[in-house]
Amino acid sequence: MTDIASAATVGATIDSRPIVRRRRKRITGRSLAVLAFLTICALFFCVPLYVVLTTSLKTMDEIRQGNIFALPQDWTLEAWRFAWFEACSGINCNGLRVGFWNSVLILVPSLLLSIALSVVTGYALALWEVRWAGTFLFLLFLCAFVPFQIIMYPLIAMTRSIGVYGTIWGVAVVHAVLAMPVLTLIFRNYYKDIPQEIMSAAVMDSGSFWRIFGEIILPMSGNILIVVLILQLTSIWNDYLIGVTFGGFNTQPMTVNLANMVTVSTGTASYNVDMAAALLTAIPPLLIYFFVGKFFVAGITAGAIKG
Amino acid sequence: MVAFIGSILWTIILSLTRSRRVPDYEIDWTEWSRQYERLFSDDGWTIALWNLVTLGIGSGLAIVFGFVLAAMIDREKRGESLFRTVFLYPLAVSLIVTGVAWRWILNPDMGLEATLQRMGFEGVSFNWLAQGDTAMYAIILASVWQSSGFYMALMIAGLKSINGEIWSAARLDGVSLWRLYVEIIIPMMKFTFLTCAILLSLGVIKAFDIVLAMTNGGPGQSTWVPAYFVINALSQKQNLGYASAAAVMMLVITAAVFLPLVLLTAWQARRRNAA
Numbered sequence: 001m002t003d004i005a006s007a008a009t010v011g012a013t014i015d016s017r018p019i020v021r022r023r024r025k026r027i028t029g030r031s032l033a034v035l036a037f038l039t040i041c042a043l044f045f046c047v048p049l050y051v052v053l054t055t056s057l058k059t060m061d062e063i064r065q066g067n068i069f070a071l072p073q074d075w076t077l078e079a080w081r082f083a084w085f086e087a088c089s090g091i092n093c094n095g096l097r098v099g100f101w102n103s104v105l106i107l108v109p110s111l112l113l114s115i116a117l118s119v120v121t122g123y124a125l126a127l128w129e130v131r132w133a134g135t136f137l138f139l140l141f142l143c144a145f146v147p148f149q150i151i152m153y154p155l156i157a158m159t160r161s162i163g164v165y166g167t168i169w170g171v172a173v174v175h176a177v178l179a180m181p182v183l184t185l186i187f188r189n190y191y192k193d194i195p196q197e198i199m200s201a202a203v204m205d206s207g208s209f210w211r212i213f214g215e216i217i218l219p220m221s222g223n224i225l226i227v228v229l230i231l232q233l234t235s236i237w238n239d240y241l242i243g244v245t246f247g248g249f250n251t252q253p254m255t256v257n258l259a260n261m262v263t264v265s266t267g268t269a270s271y272n273v274d275m276a277a278a279l280l281t282a283i284p285p286l287l288i289y290f291f292v293g294k295f296f297v298a299g300i301t302a303g304a305i306k307g
Numbered sequence: 308m309v310a311f312i313g314s315i316l317w318t319i320i321l322s323l324t325r326s327r328r329v330p331d332y333e334i335d336w337t338e339w340s341r342q343y344e345r346l347f348s349d350d351g352w353t354i355a356l357w358n359l360v361t362l363g364i365g366s367g368l369a370i371v372f373g374f375v376l377a378a379m380i381d382r383e384k385r386g387e388s389l390f391r392t393v394f395l396y397p398l399a400v401s402l403i404v405t406g407v408a409w410r411w412i413l414n415p416d417m418g419l420e421a422t423l424q425r426m427g428f429e430g431v432s433f434n435w436l437a438q439g440d441t442a443m444y445a446i447i448l449a450s451v452w453q454s455s456g457f458y459m460a461l462m463i464a465g466l467k468s469i470n471g472e473i474w475s476a477a478r479l480d481g482v483s484l485w486r487l488y489v490e491i492i493i494p495m496m497k498f499t500f501l502t503c504a505i506l507l508s509l510g511v512i513k514a515f516d517i518v519l520a521m522t523n524g525g526p527g528q529s530t531w532v533p534a535y536f537v538i539n540a541l542s543q544k545q546n547l548g549y550a551s552a553a554a555v556m557m558l559v560i561t562a563a564v565f566l567p568l569v570l571l572t573a574w575q576a577r578r579r580n581a582a
Contacts, residue, residue, distance in 0.1 A: 034383045041376060042393045048408045048452065049396075055411065145565055147513055149537040150554045238401035240516045241538070255403045259520055262407050271411055282404045289399035293392060296399065297460055 056080060056275035063271055079272035083280060096277050098250075099257030103237060106171050106253055110236050113176035114183060115228060121180070122187025123217055127199050128209070137188070144181040148241060159246060166248030174246050175236055183228055190224045191217065230292060231299030234285040254281045352553065355531040358443055359560070362532060363511045365447030370503050372451065373458025378488065380459070381466045391463070395456035402453065406520025409449040442522050442530045450517055454510065458503050465499030466492070501572045508564045512557060533557050 055063060056079050058072040085095040125133050155174055156165060164170035194217075202212045243253035258281050262274050289296050347353075380390050397405065412419050469492065477487045493500070515534040522530045531539075537553045 031383050031385075034379045035385065038376070038379055038383070038386070038390050042390060045393050045397065045452065045456070048405075048412060051412055052408045145509060145561060147534065147554070147557050147561055149534055150558050152537075152554070234399055238403075240401070240403050240519070255401050255516075258407065259403050262410070262520065271414070274407060275411060278404045278407045282400045285399040285401070286396065289396055290392075293395070297391075297395065 052275045052278060056272055056279055058272055060270055060272055079270070079276040080280070082270075083273045083276040096254060096257055096261075096280055099252060099254035100280070102168070102247070102251050103253040103255075105168050106175075106243070106247070106251070107233065107236055109169060109172035110175035111229065111232055113172050114179040114232055115225070117176050118180050118183035118228075119187050119221070119225070120213070121184045123191055123213055124209075125184065126188045126191035127194065127217070137185070140181040140184055144185065148178065152245060156245070165246065166251070168247075168251050170246045170248075171242060171251070171253075174242050175239070178242070179232060179235075183232070186228060187221075187224065190221065194220070226292075227295050227299045230288060230295045234288060234296065234299075237285055351531055352533075352536060354529065355533045355536045358530060358532050359511065361443050362447060362450070362514060363508060365444070366450055366454070366507055366511055368447070369451045369455045370458050370500070370507060372455045373503070374462050374500075376455065376459045377462030377466055378492075381463060391460070394459050397453045398457050400453070402516035403520045405449055405453045406517045409445065409452070410521050413445055440529070446514075446517060446521055446530060449521060450510075450514070453517075454507075458507075461499060461503055461506075462496070465496045469495055498572065498575050501568060501575060505565065505568045505572070508568070509561070512561055512564070533560065 051069065054070070054072055057075050057077070059074065059076055059078070062073055083095060084097050086093060125137060155177070159165040159170045159173060164173060198216065199212070202216055207216070237253075238255065239253070240255040240259065244256045244259075247253060247256065258277050261277055376390075376394060380387050473491065473495075477491065482491075513534055514532055515538065518530055518532055518535050533553060534557065537557060540553055
């Protein structure tokens with residue numbers, strides 16, 4: 001019976017070979033079309049970047065001529081310099097660098113807080129027998145879907161009551177709280193696959209909760225840590241709403257400065273400066289993407305699979 | 308440790324219940340629903356709801372587009388990593404930056420419209436952002452640009468998980484490529500499509516940054532979305548009860564969209580496990 005079946009499959013593969021070959025040849029025309037289509041789509045995706053880049057290198061006079069696709073006639077970095085040092089956000093005219101450093105300052109504690117909080121929670125949920133773990137996971141899962149606007153006011157009230165509202169720490173705490181559901185689920189799914197034997201052995205070796213975590217679990221989680229780090233890095237950097245709501249007057253991140261620059265324009269809008277500012281804001285995540293894109297993709301897919 | 312988790316849990320529950328109870332700060336129990344009545348008679352809210360629907364349908368194009376791209380990239384192995392890199396990069400860019408960039412491209416005096424008209428296409432009109440009835444399309448265009456790559460990445464992962472024998476089996480049977488995709492591949496990828504749909508609807512409900520950066524809600528109120536409405540009610544009108552009512556409605560919308568989708572997903576997953 002099995003012999004016949006395998007003979008049949010062998011026959012089928014032999015039979016199919018010429019068909020496959022014929023198909024291959026015919027496909028080249030089609031595959032050219034596919035490649036052409038993909039290239040056109042790729043152009044559609046690249047055009048905004050190109051336009052923004054060239055605009056930022058032009059002078060305002062040249063922009064007024066209204067040829068958005070042309071290369072700059074005389075290349076100038078003036079708009080970049082202006083955006084970085086002098087552009088106004090509200091009444092504050094020190095350029096985007098203020099926002100840039102605020103973003104960096106926000107980034108560091110936010111990253112540390114959110115990752116520390118969720119890595120420990122994920123570890124506890126996956127490897128220790130915590131009471132109500134299932135219920136807790138389910139709640140986390142639901143929380144990952146709650147729109148931010150609904151918990152916004154309670155969060156404002158809470159951060160105000162512990163005195164961090166309007167400071168960098170306030171923004172960091174909110175980032176940590178909001179990122180926790182998703183990150184905890186990611187970590188938990190990762191640790192869940194660690195064999196129970198390792199844990200039993202570790203517990204027998206008189207490992208305490210924190211010792212097992214520090215000596216066994218953390219060294220094992222390098223990969224997932226990098227993925228989550230990059231996921232968080234880009235999402236915190238690109239965040240606008242939390243920054244504008246919880247950041248104080250002088251601690252607003254770069255995205256908020258950029259939005260202020262563009263939407264609340266005083267006097268004539270200078271598009272080259274706007275574009276330079278947009279690029280300055282976009283450069284850090286883009287650099288991350290182009291250099292460690294693999295981890296970035298892994299991060300967004302992991303963040304998505306939670307759903 | 309239980310205490311640690313317990314406290315987080317308590318915080319989360321507290322944050323949820325308190326926020327839901329915010330309208331209850333209005334002590335007047337006889338008129339508990341007045342914020343909601345006001346909300347539903349508010350033109351801005353109606354516009355916001357309609358825009359939400361428009362945005363949802365429009366952004367649905369991102370899934371379709373993402374699938375087409377994914378299918379093509381998956382068929383045509385050449386240049387896969389290059390195309391993936393190009394299609395995904397907008398995702399790394401902030402929505403604010405996306406909005407600013409597209410706002411500039413659609414600028415009527417110096418942007419795409421002016422350029423095309425100079426090139427001789429006198430009839431083209433890309434002045435979408437300045438007119439209330441087309442401004443939403445501009446936002447849809449920008450958000451599709453930003454998010455298609457993401458759905459493409461998910462779809463590629465889905466396509467990769469499909470058993471390779473199906474391709475050769477279909478080839479043997481002489482099934483046309485079109486029918487193969489419509490009748491076999493897409494039904495097999497239901498799960499991926501559902502995931503995408505859930506993520507998309509969440510993204511649409513949360514859409515705020517891009518609206519702010521592109522139109523700031525204008526012209527007039529024509530591009531208000533619920534998320535924008537809530538923030539506006541809170542920061543401009545300083546009306547907490549009103550904003551909360553709108554926020555609760557957002558939660559209701561989320562639940563209404565999200566629960567059926569999740570149930571469907573769970574059902575699909577169970578069926579897949581059973582099979």
